[in-house]
Amino acid sequence: MDEEEDLTGPEALAYRSFGNEFPVLMVLVDPDMCISWASPGSMPVLGYQPDELVGLSVLELLHPDDLASIAELLGNAAVHPAETLSSPAAARLVEFPVRARCAAGTWEPMSASGRVLDSDGTLLGVIRSAREVHALDMVIGGLGARGDLDSVLAAVLDLACSQFRVPSAWIIHDADGSAEVVGTDDPEVLQRTPHMLGDLRGAGLSADVIARGGTWSVPILSATGETLFGILQLSERRPGGPAPLDVHLLARVASLASIAFARHRDDQLLTEAATTDYLTGLANRRQFERRLAETSLVVEETPLTLLYVDVDDFKAVNDSLGHKVGDEVLAVVARRLAGEVRSCDFVGRLGGDEFAVGVLGLDRVEAASLAARLGQTLAEPITVGCSSIAVTASIGIARAFDEDSLETILERGDDDMFLRKRSRRSELQRSRPNSPTDPAHIG
Numbered sequence: 444m445d446e447e448e449d450l451t452g453p454e455a456l457a458y459r460s461f462g463n464e465f466p467v468l469m470v471l472v473d474p475d476m477c478i479s480w481a482s483p484g485s486m487p488v489l490g491y492q493p494d495e496l497v498g499l500s501v502l503e504l505l506h507p508d509d510l511a512s513i514a515e516l517l518g519n520a521a522v523h524p525a526e527t528l529s530s531p532a533a534a535r536l537v538e539f540p541v542r543a544r545c546a547a548g549t550w551e552p553m554s555a556s557g558r559v560l561d562s563d564g565t566l567l568g569v570i571r572s573a574r575e576v577h578a579l580d581m582v583i584g585g586l587g588a589r590g591d592l593d594s595v596l597a598a599v600l601d602l603a604c605s606q607f608r609v610p611s612a613w614i615i616h617d618a619d620g621s622a623e624v625v626g627t628d629d630p631e632v633l634q635r636t637p638h639m640l641g642d643l644r645g646a647g648l649s650a651d652v653i654a655r656g657g658t659w660s661v662p663i664l665s666a667t668g669e670t671l672f673g674i675l676q677l678s679e680r681r682p683g684g685p686a687p688l689d690v691h692l693l694a695r696v697a698s699l700a701s702i703a704f705a706r707h708r709d710d711q712l713l714t715e716a717a718t719t720d721y722l723t724g725l726a727n728r729r730q731f732e733r734r735l736a737e738t739s740l741v742v743e744e745t746p747l748t749l750l751y752v753d754v755d756d757f758k759a760v761n762d763s764l765g766h767k768v769g770d771e772v773l774a775v776v777a778r779r780l781a782g783e784v785r786s787c788d789f790v791g792r793l794g795g796d797e798f799a800v801g802v803l804g805l806d807r808v809e810a811a812s813l814a815a816r817l818g819q820t821l822a823e824p825i826t827v828g829c830s831s832i833a834v835t836a837s838i839g840i841a842r843a844f845d846e847d848s849l850e851t852i853l854e855r856g857d858d859d860m861f862l863r864k865r866s867r868r869s870e871l872q873r874s875r876p877n878s879p880t881d882p883a884h885i886g
Contacts, residue, residue: 467571472557474564476501488553488572490546501568506542506550513539513555540573552577578602582699586706592618593625595703599675600626603696607680607689614663614700615639616673618707632676644671652693654684661693663700672704720792722770723777731791732853735801738789738843748810749853750800750817751839751860752780757796764830771827772834779820783813799853807842814838837863 468489469482477500481493489496489504502510542550554576557568581598584590596614603612613626615636622637643662648671653660657679663672675697680689718730726734738747754776761769773796780790780798788802802813821836839860841853 467569470496470501470568470570471560472501472566472568479565488570489543489551495546504543506544509541513541540576543570572605574605575602578605582703586699586702589706589710592703592707595706596625596700599696599700599703602699603675603677603693606692606696607677609678609680612675612677614673614675616663616704618672618704639674640671643674650694650697652685652690654679659685659689659693661697663697663704665701665705672701675700720777723774723792725777725781725798726789726791728791728793731789731793731799731801734789734791735799735853738801738803746804746806747843748802748805749841749843749855750802750810750814751841751853751857752798752800752817752821753837753839753860754796754798754821755835755837757834760832760834764827764832768827768830768832772825772832775825776821776834776836779823780817783817783820810840810842814840837861839863 466484466487467482468484470478470485471480473479477498478496481491481496483493485491485493485496496504505513538554538556541553541555543553543555545551552573553570554573555568555570557566559565560567578598578601582595582602585595585598596616600612600614604610611627613624613629613632615622615624615632617623617640622640624633624636648662648664648668650662650664650668658676659679660674660676663675664670665672675693685693718727719725720727725731735747735749754773757769757772760772773792776796776798777790777792780800784790784800784802787804788800790798790800792798800817802810805813818836818838821834823833825832825834837860839855839857839862841855841859
């Protein structure tokens with residue numbers, strides 16, 4: 444378009460800005476779908492010099508899987524240009540998503556639009572990067588599908604990179620209890636990570652952007668501003684700190700990250716409520732059975748033993764001291780059971796005064812020894828307020844075998860526990876023929 448050299452004033456400024464500064468590519472396409480002219484925007488959008496595109500078929504630039512969706516549009520425009528021009532729709536630039544081949548050989552998401560210019564079928568095409576739109580769609584899709592936190596944060600960072608045109612951005616957070624970084628493995632960033640969240644919390648929560656050391660940082664706060672989820676950081680886009688538009692865009696990206704963190708926190712709370720016994724903090728029956736079922740599938744490699752624990756005559760504690768004290772006794776029983784097993788074992792409360800322990804890799808003698816040790820630990824007096832309470836427990840043992848079902852293992856452990864409980868009562872009655880059986884002693 445030689446006329447560009449003759450343009451002066453606002454027209455020339457508008458053309459140069461649109462073609463060079465804005466990442467938008469304009470092309471003229473002849474009826475044979477060959478590019479006859481390309482604007483300077485070809486470089487920032489696709490990485491080609493304008494003259495490299497001239498003579499290429501526009502179809503060569505588009506991903507084969509996207510051709511079917513636009514072939515009909517292009518075909519009608521080329522075959523029936525006059526009819527297309529007479530249609531009111533011809534005055535509109537309708538955008539559709541495509542993937543275009545860049546000079547680097549990658550396929551990048553783009554938004555393409557076009558209109559017929561003359562009765563010969565010449566098309567004006569406008570192509571711009573849709574990476575930002577694509578990244579935003581990925582964020583929204585991840586949030587809507589309750590995607591895992593890291594994948595949603597990765598999409599948020601992709602959005603930040605596309606909006607600020609920086610090669611990388613990263614998020615520092617401690618959503619799972621310890622500081623971690625998503626988006627970079629830069630040793631310098633990792634080195635200062637452990638202190639950043641604590642320092643920011645100590646200085647008081649604020650949504651202000653921090654420009655320091657060649658980096659822009661924006662805190663990721665909860666909707667109420669009372670909780671710091673993490674920090675979004677990216678390389679300084681321009682010297683002198685962020686402009687008002689930069690601050691707006693950073694706040695926009697940080698708000699999306701905040702939603703991801705809030706969802707993650709809510710999911711954790713829901714999971715905890717669904718899998719944890721509210722009184723003792725142990726796995727509830729459903730979670731314990733799930734863990735037992737998962738572990739019993741590999742009994743050949745890791746032998747599994749179930750210890751079925753029942754507190755003897757626990758009703759006497761509730762009846763004499765009340766349910767509040769009884770709850771505290773159960774909480775102590777839970778802590779003692781959890782404290783006696785290894786990290787690879789698992790403990791659950793099945794309901795009421797019934798507990799279970801899944802232990803891995805112990806033979807029969809070792810499992811019996813563990814059961815005896817648990818019994819001794821539980822028999823130590825429990826102090827609640829002014830009361831010293833001594834409880835005993837009956838512990839059944841069941842080994843898992845390949846042919847076992849989950850129900851079989853639990854039933855066998857329950858049956859063994861009742862046999863041991865009955866045996867303990869018989870022994871107690873023989874030793875105290877004139878006294879009622881009462882394994883729970885309150886002093």
